[in-house]
Amino acid sequence: MVKGDRVYDAMHKPGSFPELRKAVFDYASERMDLDPAPLDGPKSREELAQLAGQTITETGLGGLEALKLFGDVLAPATISIDHPNYLSFIPAAPTEASSLFDLVVSASSIYGGSWTEGAGAVYAENQVLEFLGSECGLPKGCGGVFVQGGTLGNLSALVTARDVAQKRLGRKRWAILASEESHSSLKAVAKVMDIEIVKAAAPTGSLQKPELLAALEGAERDGLEVFAIIGTAGTTNFGIVDDLEAIAQVCKANNIWFHVDGAYGLAGILSPDHRQLYAGIEHADSFIVDPHKWLFAPFDACALVYREPALARAAHTQHGEYLETLNEKDEFNPSDHAFNLTRRVRGLPLWFSMATHGVARYREAIRQNIALAHQIAEEIRVRDYLRLVRDPQLSVVVFERLGWDKSDYDHWSQELLDSGFAFVVPSSHKGRVNTRFAIVNPTTKYEDLVKILDSME
Ligand SMILES: *Cc1c(COP(=O)(O)O)cnc(C)c1O
Secondary structure: OOOOOOHHHHHHOOOOOHHHHHHHHHHHHHHHHOOOOOOOOOOOHHHHHHHHOOOOOOOOOOHHHHHHHHHHHHHHHOOOOOOOOEOOOOOOOOOHHHHHHHHHHHHHOOOOOOHHHHHHHHHHHHHHHHHHHHHOOOOOOOEEEEEOOHHHHHHHHHHHHHHHHHHHHOOOOEEEEEEOOOOHHHHHHHHHHOOEEEEEOOOOOOOOHHHHHHHHHHHHHOOOEEEEEEEEEOOOOOOOEOOHHHHHHHHHHHOOEEEEEOOOHHHHHHOOOOHHHHOOHHHOOEEEEOHHHHOOOOOOOEEEEEOOHHHHHHHHOOOOOOOHHHHOOOOOOHHHHOOOOOOOOOOHHHHHHHHHHOHHHHHHHHHHHHHHHHHHHHHHHHOOOEEEOOOOOOOEEEEEEOOOOHHHHHHHHHHHHHOOOOEOOEEEEOOEEEEEEEOOOOOOOHHHHHHHHHOOO
16 A cells, blocks of 8 residues: 555544444345245346446445345345245244354454464354264264255265275276265265266155165276265155165175265254154264255254264365464364365354254254144145155255146246245156145245145146
8 A cells, every 4th residue: 555545544543434333244144034025036247247247346345335236136036045935945044142153253353264363253154063973873982064055075085085095995997876866076076086976766655675775786896986975864855765775784784984974954954753754873983964955054054073073184284384274283273174274263153043043943854844844744735736845854845737838837926036936946756747835934824835836736
């Protein structure tokens, strides 16, 4: 900066913009008061260019003006994922406590990569990871890190798994094995790791032992070395859990890493009525679950937990002259457990909300989501113009409108969004178009789901 120039000072000096601080807090507070927030929807690039114009300029718009632009133009061009009738993909429904604490995390400049810098926050995050580990039956000493999302969680776990296998067996034609209904991120992981992915058939939606063994034998015949089998604990399309007990047995018998991808559905283990669906997960070497999906936390967070975190450190710890002062200490550095270095303490919003409300309310909210999914599935079953594609297990319900083609679904879906009532998009299964309700929001009402079914008549 030029000497005497006060712009630099004002930009960083606390309290220089009191009006702006108040306006931003008011905005956040008003957004949290909306019950519900309008669903809203996207606009084209051209429309936005017209409405918002050029926002990055040499002199700046001023904070109040930029905030107004966000509130009037940009925010309404984003869909409110926490709307009760946002039922597509996997929604998110953060608790108010978790959203509030996200603001605190933003205001606190905490570096979550190392114990030295983030100890207090890392302690709190680790309590949540230990809780999740113990819910899954992993022994004391399990642990890991909150990473950005399930894709990165799966990658990090599988990099650790291959590291373990490679130390034992040297270089091989490595492969991972998962069901044909597993998530697309596994294929993306295989691509960046330059390994193969072997898919086992899952005719009922759930990976079972005979298909698993057949796929493993097929991989061997092809000269592939399977170093990890991934059990999906709640497929994204159908919310169905693999036979984790069978996968655990096969992994144990063949000295293969057992990873559970529970990005969406593992949260269901918190419901006492549904915990038995996950039997076998206590044998997992690693698992993931996304708080931004079904643990009522804001974007973006994936809890990655290892049975033996030391194996992850061996695979992931970064070394560099400026970092060794951290590595020399015998301390728990979250970043050493995944493919990342600098990290936000993104587990803290979940920690705060769980610490605030207690776990029992989480168990009940999740149980109710599942109950609602099963209730609406019954309604679908009795309507003669609808067909339930599969019985739901968790909180995803997939169904067809008989006689509709893709363009009928597209048209109907667009009308629902344009009317501001609901966001439900087409999906498909084995080439047949369908649609689905993914229910993770405790404020979703049965009556509204029925209205959506009515709109398809
Ligand atoms: C959503 C999902 C992922 C990917 O998680 P992101 O947080 O979107 O990266 C992986 N696996 C399953 C089963 C999922 O549902």
